[in-house]
Amino acid sequence: MPVLVLSADLWRALALALWAAVLLRSSVDGRLDLLLRSAFHPQVAAAGGLLFALATLQLGVALAGRRVDSRREAPMALLTAVIAGLLLALPPNPSFADLASQRPGDDTASDTLSFVLPPAQRSLTDWVRLLRSQPDPHLYDGDPVRISGFVLPTPNGQPQLARLLVRCCLADATPVGLPVRWPAGALPTADRWLAIEGRLEREGEGLVVVPARITPIPRPLRPLEP
């Protein structure tokens, strides 16, 4: 096959360029928003730039230098190129409900919150943190809520509306959720993203979101929360 007689330098330059493309494309196509916390995005982009420079220099070497036997190195470069190609071709599409079902709920200790938004402006995560910080349900009975999240099935059969908290990458994502009193006979399917407007009501020892309006929404561009 004629492609296999490419010099090792050229194979290497090609593979490095593909890896640079993986990192650079991930930095611009929103993929990182689904995989990593935003604090780590610049290092991925910087590594992509460095790899691109490395690939360009290797290409210069390959075009200018003498041909080197590629029998030993070509298969490895080809393998890495295939992996990089797969990464480019198959973007991630995780099931948040599946991921959350494998993880215990977030239990980060937070004694007090220094700043609290008005009820209707609180996100789902804000509500979970506030309820953990000051768990007395009487304080919030009747408060308006406007939250969004994905549907997370629970063992008791009543799905919650949930979000994933991420400190580093998807590997450490842990779910936080609020119980919802779903309309009778209309349990939503897992993983579906919904926006809910309604009120908090006491139910037993805890609180439950009583929706006035439920709107299906697409998955947000930045679905992970810090």
Place this chain on the structure above:
Amino acid sequence: MPIDLSTRLSTAWALFQGLLLEAVPFLLIGVLIAALARWFSPGGAWLRRLPGHPIAGPLSGAALGFALPACECGNVPVARRMLVAGAPLGTALGFLFAAPVLNPIVIASTWAAFPDQPWLLLARPLGAVLVALALALLLQLLPEAELLRPDLLEERRLNQPLAQVGLLERRSGFVGLPAAAPTGLPEASGPPAPAPGWREVLRHAGREFLQLAVLLVAGCAVAALVQTLLPRQWLLAVGGAPTLSILALMALSLVISVCSSVDAFLALGFAAQVTPGSLLAFLLLGPVIDLKLVGLLGLLFRPRGLVLATTGAGLAVLLIGQWVNLWRL
């Protein structure tokens, strides 16, 4: 909740990409630092002058971690470069095992994640040094030929003084001449090895990055699959039991496979549910060995050395965790 296989595989694919994209920049930093070291100090003569004392060697290797702001993936190519250049074995091992914790970024991230637990800020670096020291002493019980991979050993012997290596152990090169200078005979005063050209350094760095990337991909794939198939609740269910919690968190650190620069933030998520000893064990074992690292470490060690390192690290971390639980519980 019944989950079909395609959904699960789709989640594992995303987890794999998350782990890989987080680790690749650190791998690249390590490869570039190793390449720069090869360019500026081709013979690595200063590395051979590092102390070879059984205790001082690993300690000086660990201290070198402050100069390398990378995690364990980046440390492997640098440690390989040290071994190839003929650095004392204990020093290189001390660097390999302790530097992923003893570096400014990891210490800063530990402090950022646990500002209210100052004992952890002291115990983590101290524990990392103890584990590295124990592993360096343990692995040096094996002869180098049984510990290191044959190709690495061959390169290393070319750079070691003949006082340390027998003539018959060198399989190529000129006697008394560094491997990087295969032409001409050495002068009586022993001239420094000529610097390799930038093209050669570039070739080497590209080759090394791709070689390590394949192993990193394999490690991340295994870690992502195991994480997707094994419910994490099972590992955290024993959070309150002193010994079981340490073993469970050690298993978790093997499986999760995130870099040492971010694992403290990850540990924050379950710190309240587990014993302090197990928390420290999680932060100590992950930087030394995890599923993602097995392939990378396989570039340095023979399988026997790898098994010994894993077992030794597990035992040392378990002992430290037990002691911390006795002290803090």
